[in-house]
Amino acid sequence: MDHVFHKPTPDIFVFQSGFPAMVNDRLLRAARGEEVDQVPVWVMRQAGRYLPEFREVRAKHDFFTMCQTPSLSCQVTLQPLDRFPLDAAIIFSDILVIPQALGMEVEMRPGEGPVFPSPLRGPEDLSLLAPPGDACTKLKYVFDALTLTRKELKGKATLIGFSGAPWTIMAYMIEGKGSKTMSNAKGWLYKHREASHKLLKIITDATVHYLVGQVQAGAQVLQVFESHAEHLGPQLFREFALPYLKQICDQVKEQVQRLGLPDIPMIVFPKGGHYALKDVAALKYEVIGIDWTVDPTLARELVGPTKVLQGNLDPCALYSDQKSIDAAVKDMVQKFGRRRYIANLGHGMYPDMNPDHLAAFVQAVQKHSKD
Numbered sequence: 001m002d003h004v005f006h007k008p009t010p011d012i013f014v015f016q017s018g019f020p021a022m023v024n025d026r027l028l029r030a031a032r033g034e035e036v037d038q039v040p041v042w043v044m045r046q047a048g049r050y051l052p053e054f055r056e057v058r059a060k061h062d063f064f065t066m067c068q069t070p071s072l073s074c075q076v077t078l079q080p081l082d083r084f085p086l087d088a089a090i091i092f093s094d095i096l097v098i099p100q101a102l103g104m105e106v107e108m109r110p111g112e113g114p115v116f117p118s119p120l121r122g123p124e125d126l127s128l129l130a131p132p133g134d135a136c137t138k139l140k141y142v143f144d145a146l147t148l149t150r151k152e153l154k155g156k157a158t159l160i161g162f163s164g165a166p167w168t169i170m171a172y173m174i175e176g177k178g179s180k181t182m183s184n185a186k187g188w189l190y191k192h193r194e195a196s197h198k199l200l201k202i203i204t205d206a207t208v209h210y211l212v213g214q215v216q217a218g219a220q221v222l223q224v225f226e227s228h229a230e231h232l233g234p235q236l237f238r239e240f241a242l243p244y245l246k247q248i249c250d251q252v253k254e255q256v257q258r259l260g261l262p263d264i265p266m267i268v269f270p271k272g273g274h275y276a277l278k279d280v281a282a283l284k285y286e287v288i289g290i291d292w293t294v295d296p297t298l299a300r301e302l303v304g305p306t307k308v309l310q311g312n313l314d315p316c317a318l319y320s321d322q323k324s325i326d327a328a329v330k331d332m333v334q335k336f337g338r339r340r341y342i343a344n345l346g347h348g349m350y351p352d353m354n355p356d357h358l359a360a361f362v363q364a365v366q367k368h369s370k371d
């Protein structure tokens with residue numbers, strides 16, 4: 001029992017006090033900078049369409065219905081852990097539940113990904129968004145999924161909760177879908193500077209509530225995905241991404257402490273944000289996710305000796321044969337070192353990847369990083 005809740009909080013939050021003891025806390029220990037017997041490993045998008053058992057569930061249910069049904073979310077969250085000796089489970093959900101909770105409609109279209117039928121057209125549309133404080137009442141299903149999954153995990157792995165970072169979420173709310181250039185969203189940064197900050201603040205406030213709720217529900221680590229950092233250069237990142245990443249980390253940590261909960265390690269993943277790693281390292285996130293374009297030695301130089309690094313094999317390396325995967329992982333682990341390191345890919349799994357090759361990845365991390 002490692003979570004005891006003392007203070008009353010709003011009704012929407014689930015109170016938890018009796019989770020199973022941790023049998024494997026390797027990832028938590030590494031995230032805190034402590035020594036481990038072997039490097040912990042998990043993989044972004046480890047629950048997903050590359051697994052036949054995921055496709056089977058997905059064939060029967062709409063994507064957001066799966067997110068909104070705690071038993072289904074729990075089921076697919078645990079699927080990769082039944083196959084591979086992973087050290088973490090990441091709750092099955094999506095970063096776009098925040099725009100939904102702010103009142104926007106999001107559809108998951110087969111072959112196309114997420115689509116907003118009515119994206120934000122201009123600053124005047126900000127008045128249509130729901131107040132950020134109310135957003136989390138609509139996300140109780142995520143909290144319930146976390147609580148259920150934490151129980152079902154039986155302490156065998158660390159449970160990760162997550163959110164998108166404000167710039168990344170803003171980009172989807174304006175573009176209405178994925179985009180190669182993000183030029184509409186970037187247009188706001190140049191044309192509607194004040195409104196952009198207003199929107200980023202709304203998303204930040206909703207996200208802080210949401211992440212604190214996730215901790216109360218049983219999340220043990222939080223990852224904040226700045227998946228579209230690559231579209232900002234150093235200047236735009238400093239003005240429109242960094243301050244909000246900072247607010248999220250500072251405010252979540254402060255509120256978690258105020259609620260009498262244990263401090264939660266936080267991971268920030270600025271994908272494509274190699275130019276910002278030094279700035280990001282100045283924030284209080286314990287762990288920095290590194291994408292595959294950054295050499296591990298350079299990443300360490302940029303962030304300094306105390307941060308924990310997570311990453312960063314090119315996901316496409318999983319298309320190679322198992323012997324090559326083993327060699328690539330050996331090289332990666334040697335470069336990152338065994339301490340203050342969490343092994344992962346440099347971005348998520350793709351649907352056409354062979355699960356056996358992920359098994360080879362996980363096995364290689366364990367083989368090359370044991371005491």
Ligand SMILES: Cc1c2[nH]c(c1CCC(=O)O)Cc1[nH]c(c(CCC(=O)O)c1C)Cc1[nH]c(c(CCC(=O)O)c1C)Cc1[nH]c(c(CCC(=O)O)c1C)C2
Pocket residue numbers: 043044045046047048049058063090091092093094095096108110113114162177178179225227271348
């Ligand atoms: C952490 C997470 C996410 N999505 C999903 C998970 C949980 C599953 C896991 O990681 O194991 C399920 C998750 N989310 C989605 C899927 C596939 C959809 C399906 O099954 O139909 C799954 C398994 C759908 C989705 N959702 C999103 C996209 C990208 C759209 C684009 O920019 O073109 C897509 C394709 C938005 C999204 N969603 C997420 C990110 C950040 C990570 C990243 O950079 O990839 C982003 C950008 C985060």
